[in-house]
Amino acid sequence: MAAKTKADILARHQANMALKAPAPPPVSRHARDLSADGMISPLDERIIAAAADALEAGQTHYVDVPGIAPLRAALADYLNAAFGAHCETENIIVTAGVQESRFLSIQMIGAMYDSIGIPAVAHPGVQKALGVRARRVFPLAADAERGYLPAPTAIADAVKRGCRLLYLESPARLSGAAYTDEDLAIISAALREHDALAIWDQGLAPWVDGKYSSLAAFEERPSLAATIGEAWPGMGLASWFIGYIAAPADQTPAMQSQKQIMAICTSTAAQHAALEAANLFEEARGQKLAQLSRLRRDISDAAEALNLEAIAGDALNIMALHAPEEAAARLRGAGFDYADGAPFGAPAVIRLSVNTSTMNALAALR
Amino acid sequence: MSKKKAQGTNLLYQLISEARAYDDVIVMGRGDPDFDTPAHIVAAAKDAMVNHHSDYTPPEGLLALREAIAERVKRVNDIDVDPATEVVVTNGGQEALFLMVLAVLSPGDEMIVPEPNYNTYADSLAFAGGVKVEVQTYAEDDFRADPADVRAAISDKSRALLLVSPNNPAASVIAPRDMKEMLDIAIENDLMILADDIYDLFVYDDFEHLSPASLPGGLERTLTLNALSKAYSMTGWRLGWVVGPADLMARVRELKAAISGGASVISQHAGIAALTGPQDAVEMMAEAYRRRRRLVLDALDAMGMKYGLPQGGQFVFADISFTGMDSGDVAQRILTEQHVLAYPGSAFSKDRKDYLRMTFLQPEAQLIEGMERMKVAMRDIMAER
Numbered sequence: 001m002a003a004k005t006k007a008d009i010l011a012r013h014q015a016n017m018a019l020k021a022p023a024p025p026p027v028s029r030h031a032r033d034l035s036a037d038g039m040i041s042p043l044d045e046r047i048i049a050a051a052a053d054a055l056e057a058g059q060t061h062y063v064d065v066p067g068i069a070p071l072r073a074a075l076a077d078y079l080n081a082a083f084g085a086h087c088e089t090e091n092i093i094v095t096a097g098v099q100e101s102r103f104l105s106i107q108m109i110g111a112m113y114d115s116i117g118i119p120a121v122a123h124p125g126v127q128k129a130l131g132v133r134a135r136r137v138f139p140l141a142a143d144a145e146r147g148y149l150p151a152p153t154a155i156a157d158a159v160k161r162g163c164r165l166l167y168l169e170s171p172a173r174l175s176g177a178a179y180t181d182e183d184l185a186i187i188s189a190a191l192r193e194h195d196a197l198a199i200w201d202q203g204l205a206p207w208v209d210g211k212y213s214s215l216a217a218f219e220e221r222p223s224l225a226a227t228i229g230e231a232w233p234g235m236g237l238a239s240w241f242i243g244y245i246a247a248p249a250d251q252t253p254a255m256q257s258q259k260q261i262m263a264i265c266t267s268t269a270a271q272h273a274a275l276e277a278a279n280l281f282e283e284a285r286g287q288k289l290a291q292l293s294r295l296r297r298d299i300s301d302a303a304e305a306l307n308l309e310a311i312a313g314d315a316l317n318i319m320a321l322h323a324p325e326e327a328a329a330r331l332r333g334a335g336f337d338y339a340d341g342a343p344f345g346a347p348a349v350i351r352l353s354v355n356t357s358t359m360n361a362l363a364a365l366r
Numbered sequence: 367m368s369k370k371k372a373q374g375t376n377l378l379y380q381l382i383s384e385a386r387a388y389d390d391v392i393v394m395g396r397g398d399p400d401f402d403t404p405a406h407i408v409a410a411a412k413d414a415m416v417n418h419h420s421d422y423t424p425p426e427g428l429l430a431l432r433e434a435i436a437e438r439v440k441r442v443n444d445i446d447v448d449p450a451t452e453v454v455v456t457n458g459g460q461e462a463l464f465l466m467v468l469a470v471l472s473p474g475d476e477m478i479v480p481e482p483n484y485n486t487y488a489d490s491l492a493f494a495g496g497v498k499v500e501v502q503t504y505a506e507d508d509f510r511a512d513p514a515d516v517r518a519a520i521s522d523k524s525r526a527l528l529l530v531s532p533n534n535p536a537a538s539v540i541a542p543r544d545m546k547e548m549l550d551i552a553i554e555n556d557l558m559i560l561a562d563d564i565y566d567l568f569v570y571d572d573f574e575h576l577s578p579a580s581l582p583g584g585l586e587r588t589l590t591l592n593a594l595s596k597a598y599s600m601t602g603w604r605l606g607w608v609v610g611p612a613d614l615m616a617r618v619r620e621l622k623a624a625i626s627g628g629a630s631v632i633s634q635h636a637g638i639a640a641l642t643g644p645q646d647a648v649e650m651m652a653e654a655y656r657r658r659r660r661l662v663l664d665a666l667d668a669m670g671m672k673y674g675l676p677q678g679g680q681f682v683f684a685d686i687s688f689t690g691m692d693s694g695d696v697a698q699r700i701l702t703e704q705h706v707l708a709y710p711g712s713a714f715s716k717d718r719k720d721y722l723r724m725t726f727l728q729p730e731a732q733l734i735e736g737m738e739r740m741k742v743a744m745r746d747i748m749a750e751r
């Protein structure tokens with residue numbers, strides 16, 4: 001008998017293109033994989049010890065939906081110190097990685113608004129999160145001159161025209177470009193004036209050398225921004241999947257309920273590891289930045305010598321390039337993977353991780 | 367100060383939070399086994415932290431784990447799946463459940479749900495925009511879901527049938543004969559089946575667990591979930607899975623990638639150790655639950671309380687209609703006055719206000735004490751009537 005029910009289900013999924021966008025892996029899959037969102041990092045033995053001790057002490061049971069209290073407190077402290085946020089423990093939800101942060105914030109905050117402004121160029125995970133349950137999308141044009149960030153005036157205009165919820169990345173997940181204080185003055189004023197809110201993905205912010213401006217610094221308490229990101233990236237926890245949401249108090253209950261419905265809680269091993277990573281982060285980050293800064297300069301020079309146009313970015317861990325298909329094909333031919341700009345919304349752009357094998361990739365283009 | 371009355375899962379969290387304030391509390395509420403995760407599994411996790419902490423995992427999970435899962439569902443459930451295309455690893459049974467519902471149900475679609483049932487199904491269905499069509503089951507019948515009632519509940523909007531066996535909270539096990547009939551009904555009416563096998567290792571007396579996906583014609587229309595949480599005392603690791611036919615599983619994989627990416631590699635390595643390593647801890651725990659179940663049932667019998675016989679699972683769903691009170695109020699009183707946490711039936715279903723769910727996931731001495739206190743609480747309640 002023809003199974004119509006199943007055929008209908010499959011046809012519905014087939015039509016849902018948003019779920020099919022290829023997303024970069026969280027960590028590189030092999031030595032020549034330059035496509036990953038996260039970076040290759042050793043895992044400090046103190047983190048291993050902290051996680052293992054917790055497990056051996058019986059931290060193997062369900063814990064609170066929004067995360068263990070000390071981790072939520074540590075995240076609040078970190079966000080306040082690093083980004084000028086004004087979070088309390090209650091504002092924090094620990095997630096099983098940044099994609100869960102995207103999904104929960106886009107879907108659950110999204111449900112309280114009738115549309116959501118989405119940049120034309122953004123991480124493919126955004127489309128995926130939207131694809132699970134469609135929302136009315138208000139497209140925000142990308143400005144190629146700004147590393148594909150939507151221009152602040154375009155954002156202000158969208159808010160004025162009735163779009164009261166925005167999803168913004170800073171740094172942009174494709175180019176690493178970040179908004180400045182001046183940009184944020186315009187964006188925050190528009191949000192404040194119209195009682196609007198932005199989901200603010202600041203996951204790449206730790207890799208900005210020098211000043212980074214978070215929307216969270218433009219409010220007295222969480223009210224304009226629900227910030228999301230990886231919990232202490234670069235500490236070797238990318239494959240453990242641990243992230244955060246820091247949201248206004250009136251937005252957290254719906255996300256907590258949904259987190260309970262889809263996950264109950266986040267893995268205890270990952271939470272205890274992250275708690276220790278918090279202590280070691282600043283020092284490790286300093287060393288990483290120095291290293292990334294050197295590497296990125298060399299890579300930038302090498303790209304220029306090849307007539308590949310680099311896209312200006314502030315996050316040092318990635319580099320986006322305008323790459324003709326012929327150059328991209330040569331990279332692939334040499335066994336290198338890169339993050340393709342097309343699923344981000346920017347065809348003919350590639351994103352490379354900045355690490356020691358990136359120079360080899362460019363050498364393959366010579 | 368007026369406190370808004372919490373409902374459903376929020377009510378449970380409110381009770382859990384109050385329970386924490388009591389040093390001498392006896393927890394017979396949450397479905398969290400008291401045993402810690404077996405040491406060899408923790409050791410494997412520690413090894414993974416040293417050797418595999420930054421390994422890439424695809425959204426569907428590590429192949430070695432999917433192979434171990436395929437082997438497990440073949441061995442225990444007689445379900446045949448290809449680890450390459452028919453297994454997706456999830457963040458616990460809970461994410462598996464959410465994914466199954468999202469994969470199958472669209473707005474307006476009906477799912478037939480024997481009641482009472484695990485409340486997250488209703489929540490997930492609401493997220494998907496689906497409609498729950500309830501089929502009632504009764505303590506007098508040990509909460510048997512009658513296939514005739516399922517048949518009667520079918521409409522032209524029916525898309526799926528939910529079969530949680532052993533059931534939570536009712537602890538009923540769908541008998542093989544009934545299961546075959548359920549599958550026949552699904553085939554005749556072209557329904558998908560969502561099967562939840564999370565308690566499949568906990569089946570008592572002569573009752574028998576059967577997975578619908580193991581039956582001829584079953585696999586192609588069934589998504590089956592399971593998890594390590596209950597059987598291996600691994601609730602905090604968040605590791606479960608969905609298995610099913612490749613065409614649907616490709617959709618489950620897409621949804622998993624959209625919701626949370628992958629599952630922690632550390633938990634996945636722990637999962638490999640759990641499934642492929644020695645199973646004596648699992649058997650020891652299952653044996654302990656068998657003894658504890660007897661103990662709790664004996665205490666309920668001595669109190670003259672009625673219940674549906676728990677044929678499986680880790681709890682008993684007991685009738686408290688004799689109190690004439692709402693189960694939320696009874697649970698609250700037992701907690702506040704006697705420091706025993708049990709879950710009100712109303713949190714599972716609006717029609718089960720006169721039930722309490724008691725888990726037997728505590729050492730025997732604790733359970734004896736818990737049941738003693740329960741007796742005192744019930745006596746006090748009755749004395750006021």
Ligand SMILES: Cc1ncc(COP(=O)(O)O)c(C=O)c1O
Pocket residue numbers: 263264397457458459460461463484530533534562564593594595596601605606
């Ligand atoms: C029937 C049923 N399914 C799924 C789950 C989810 O379990 P977990 O996510 O802890 O694996 C539970 C938890 O209590 C349950 O009772």
